[in-house]
Amino acid sequence: MHWQGCDVAFLTQHGKQHLVGPPIEAALGCRILHTEGYDTDKLGTFTHELARPGSQMDAAREKARIGMALTGSSIGIASEGSFGPDPVGGFVPWNTEVLLWIDQKQDLEITGWAHGHAQSLQKPIQSLQELELFALEAKFPEHRLTMRPSHEDHPAIIKGIHNVPSLMEAFERCRSQSNNGLVYVENDLRAFCNPTRQNIIRNAASDLIQKLQSLCPACDAPGFWVDRRIPGLRCRVCGRKTRLPISEVWHCQICKMQEERAIHTKALADPARCDHCNP
Ligand SMILES: [Zn+2]
Ligand SMILES: [Zn+2]
Incomplete structure (x- = not known):
């Protein structure tokens, strides 16, 4: 086993270490070194405050690099998701997850991928009735919500709404701050807020593990x-x-x-x- 006993840096803030850490540790015998020493939201968020520059892979590489620097490990892992319309019909919300493994000493870069339907809805609403309907469609409360006044780029965002009292409170607050009577509500796409996304991240971890365990018949290197x-x-x-x-x-x-x-x-x-x- 190539990484038995090795430390693997994992910079993440949104609970992804619980999804991908245990299966990877079990499969490879390595130890995931979780770090939160850098605010990954600075590299881009899903909630319009900061658009992510570069590609999904660039973002993952940057996270892995920072994680390795923070922990002093030469092996790092990073998870990065993207959302958009599905690539075939373009009608269904779609989620692509990448899990990147970098081993600097071996000069290896291996990626696990997974795709699937995303639980990613967004809507401007006006009434409690509309909110109730949206909550149902958005699979709330298992899936958490975000809310903001007026429009999708308003800075006064409330994130991680996960129960009815906080939903009501957020709605009243956003409505009172709204200048057009609208409240903009969305699924919270952060991993710990979205079980549908969690499943796709788990699938990306399985894909990565398969690749890490596939050895070259000629030189025995992983990632064949x-x-x-x-x-x-x-x-x-x-x-x-x-x-x-x-x-x-x-x-x-x-x-x-x-x-x-x-x-x-x-x-x-x-x-x-x-x-x-x-x-
Ligand atoms: Zn033919
Ligand atoms: Zn080889």
Whole structure:
């Protein structure tokens, strides 16, 4: 085991260490060194105060780097989520989670990914009735809410609302501060406020663990994983090559070994996926 007994820095403020720490420690025998020594909200938040610069991976790298600097460990982990519309239809709120593992000494960077429907609703409301309906749709109180007066960028935000009395209090306060009669209510997307997101973060941890445990057959380095897929699965009807993959190329970051492995899930492609049969 590559990381048995090693300390792994994890900078996070929103309880993510409880989601990803135990399974990673159990799988690798390492020790997660949780640190809160830096305000990660400075790197961007989901609540409009500060847009996140750069990509999701850049943000994760920055967090991992700061965590390693704070703890003095050469191994670090970082979790970063992003929210938007789903990539296929564009109608469903979508959450992508990345969990990044950096080992500076081995010059390794390994990433676990997971995606799924997000519990991420937002709405301007006026009445208690509307608030009640929204709370139901937003899966409150298991999922916490944020609220602010007037509009989605108002600075007087109340976060982490998790029970009915505090919901009522927040609503009254925001309504009294509102200049247009509206109160803007949203799902709180921070990990400890959103069980739907917690599940996706757990899935990213499983993906990361699988990759960390996959060893290169040539040099035994961890992180041996699929780098790209080769298209060309033949159509069941016309026999032409489709864009569906026929094999995948596994890659080692350390010795650069590559291995093409056939995918045996299906012998032939559905003609619905064939550009000739279904243009
Ligand atoms: Zn290798
Ligand atoms: Zn075809």
